[in-house]
Ligand code: SF4
């Protein structure tokens with residue numbers, strides 16, 4: 001992991017905190033309402049579920065850019081300013097949320113309140129959280145404690161979910177983190193945050209040099225692509 005880059009983000013974050021907060025709020029406010037309505041519409045087509053709410057799975061997961069903006073807009077509309085600032089601080093100092101999940105290293109989700117045991121953005125939580133535990137892989141669900149409240153679990157087919165996601169995908173940004181390994185649309189929320197306060201290039205650098213090495217599931221995802229991931233060359237980290 002690039003410790004030097006992490007240090008520079010923190011220094012820049014402490015120095016420019018107010019302007020970053022402004023940027024982040026403006027970027028999501030300026031994103032058209034069409035996309036936000038589309039996200040709500042598609043989320044509504046997913047089955048309602050309940051679970052034991054132990055919070056074990058509430059670690060940073062990947063979201064589409066439209067979902068990211070939908071979340072930030074919700075936060076802007078409903079949260080008090082001091083809470084918004086706390087959230088932005090937590091996104092800037094993301095490595096402080098590092099947790100162990102089984103034998104994996106992950107980032108704790110910035111929206112999980114472990115004291116009150118709630119998801120702070122439950123009405124607008126992303127696709128990945130909504131479908132967790134719905135699909136069966138090798139006859140087993142990711143979490144057996146997820147209960148489907150509206151449809152029998154067997155009716156939720158992967159194809160149905162893929163079709164729904166395709167509509168969000170068509171309206172979201174995509175990037176190719178590693179050359180020749182294809183474009184992807186879903187990134188950890190921290191990636192989108194840095195993409196809007198810095199630039200796509202800087203966010204990709206943070207993704208490759210910090211977020212991927214920090215998160216075992218992300219590292220595994222890229223390792224599973226088989227081909228060698230190119231080395232990252234040292235560059236100028238001025239912010
Ligand atoms: S889905 Fe399962 S692991 Fe996640 S919070 Fe609910 S009970 Fe816990």
Ligand code: SF4
Nearest residue numbers: 058109111112119129
């Ligand atoms: S957004 Fe909510 S449901 Fe999803 S991981 Fe975070 S806290 Fe859990």
